Amino acid sequence: MSAAAPSLELKPKLAPKTKLRLDPKSGKYILLYPEKGLLLNPTGAAILKLCDGQQPLSAIISALAAEFQSDPELLRVEVLGFVQGLLDRGLLQAAP
Amino acid sequence: MTTEDRLYTLIAELTYLCPLRCVYCSNPTNLAAHPDRLSTADWLRVFAQAAELGALQLNLSGGEPLLRRDLEELVAGAHALDFYSNLITSGLPLTRERLVRLKDAGLSSVQVSLQDSIASESDRIAGRTSFEQKLEVARWVKELDLPLTLNVVLHRQNLGRIAEIIALAESLNVDRLELANTQYLAWALENRGALLPSQAELDSARVVAKAAKERLKGKIEVLFVLPDYYSDRPKACMSGWGKRYLLVTPDGLALPCHLAHTLPGLQFDNVQERSLDEIWHHSAAFAAFRGEAWMPEPCKSCERREIDFGGCRCQAFHLTGNAANTDPACGLSPQHALISDARAAAQEPQLIPLGLRYREIRR
Numbered sequence: 001m002s003a004a005a006p007s008l009e010l011k012p013k014l015a016p017k018t019k020l021r022l023d024p025k026s027g028k029y030i031l032l033y034p035e036k037g038l039l040l041n042p043t044g045a046a047i048l049k050l051c052d053g054q055q056p057l058s059a060i061i062s063a064l065a066a067e068f069q070s071d072p073e074l075l076r077v078e079v080l081g082f083v084q085g086l087l088d089r090g091l092l093q094a095a096p
Numbered sequence: 097m098t099t100e101d102r103l104y105t106l107i108a109e110l111t112y113l114c115p116l117r118c119v120y121c122s123n124p125t126n127l128a129a130h131p132d133r134l135s136t137a138d139w140l141r142v143f144a145q146a147a148e149l150g151a152l153q154l155n156l157s158g159g160e161p162l163l164r165r166d167l168e169e170l171v172a173g174a175h176a177l178d179f180y181s182n183l184i185t186s187g188l189p190l191t192r193e194r195l196v197r198l199k200d201a202g203l204s205s206v207q208v209s210l211q212d213s214i215a216s217e218s219d220r221i222a223g224r225t226s227f228e229q230k231l232e233v234a235r236w237v238k239e240l241d242l243p244l245t246l247n248v249v250l251h252r253q254n255l256g257r258i259a260e261i262i263a264l265a266e267s268l269n270v271d272r273l274e275l276a277n278t279q280y281l282a283w284a285l286e287n288r289g290a291l292l293p294s295q296a297e298l299d300s301a302r303v304v305a306k307a308a309k310e311r312l313k314g315k316i317e318v319l320f321v322l323p324d325y326y327s328d329r330p331k332a333c334m335s336g337w338g339k340r341y342l343l344v345t346p347d348g349l350a351l352p353c354h355l356a357h358t359l360p361g362l363q364f365d366n367v368q369e370r371s372l373d374e375i376w377h378h379s380a381a382f383a384a385f386r387g388e389a390w391m392p393e394p395c396k397s398c399e400r401r402e403i404d405f406g407g408c409r410c411q412a413f414h415l416t417g418n419a420a421n422t423d424p425a426c427g428l429s430p431q432h433a434l435i436s437d438a439r440a441a442a443q444e445p446q447l448i449p450l451g452l453r454y455r456e457i458r459r
Binding site: 015016017019021023024025030032033034035062071087088089 | 100102104105149152153155178180182203207241243245247271272314315316317
């Protein structure tokens, strides 16, 4: 198990094998990859839309804190956990 | 049907024709009864109807989908509908130029099959010289920046080389490695004696696969699919009958799974006569094994009935003669001896591998 959390400097981007799109039936965003899909809650969708390989996690967390008007510390824990999970599954990558 | 029955994936079996003759092919054994009958326009209509029903994933499969000369048009049609399209191929016959055209048409990813890590063994299982071409195709896929899945079907004649198979996948820089133990239906059932591994062979391979999965985390997604002959509980086949998947055969039958048209007594509709919406919501054959009303004991009162849905209807029929029986792969099935006897026989060493029956057109 990787207990490591990603660095706040890391610039995540969606892996080439993924496709993020709206699922018209559920009204939710879904991250598609070979044979599977990950249905996202609004926070997850908002995180992934910001994972463009340009901005570091610190900036993504600030942007989300403003958008959702939530506690930055709680949000930081949620974002880092979510991003690490997707890095482990190869659905997100670290941009150089 | 319940509101949870939601189509996510359309499997388009564009043709049953294939240059390979794999001994575990999942196509039905009466291939000739299902010739290619759908036009380009038919398939594009089916794709649009599937998208309308909610499908997000499209598997372009077969047989060998590359044998359809209109594959580029079909991929472009899928792209226009915003599908995640996955080409499931043997890699034959293909040129780099055609792969470029498929990518330009909007193909999302490619799955190439490989039969073993050694050319002679891979070609023997495939029934045709194909190993080098497959590796070449895998390299083209990566060069063109398309996501690549390598699929290797496992059995007792290649399980011992699982480490070499994983090393080969790493050297090809695949994105995803499917190590799927043979599902013993259709051609594979005919070859079961030669293919079913022993417990020891399976356990050793499982350890190697598990270590690779951990080591390659974040780089290669490694899947190891256990054979249900060794799992004591059945697989949730297709995530449940008519729940997530719909498959269309080369002659236009709309099915809940790859072999449903081999089950007697079920009348499957043809996409040339009814829309997918009508079929999904109103076809009697799709309703036949949805929910729990059809279940016999021990499924009916089993706490796992919403986890595995009673297993595979085709395995139930092909082994017990009745599709409505509990899948005999389940240790609770009164007919589990059909599985455990085969498993017991597989513990015997095979000093000389048994002969193989190749996929062929039987008239």
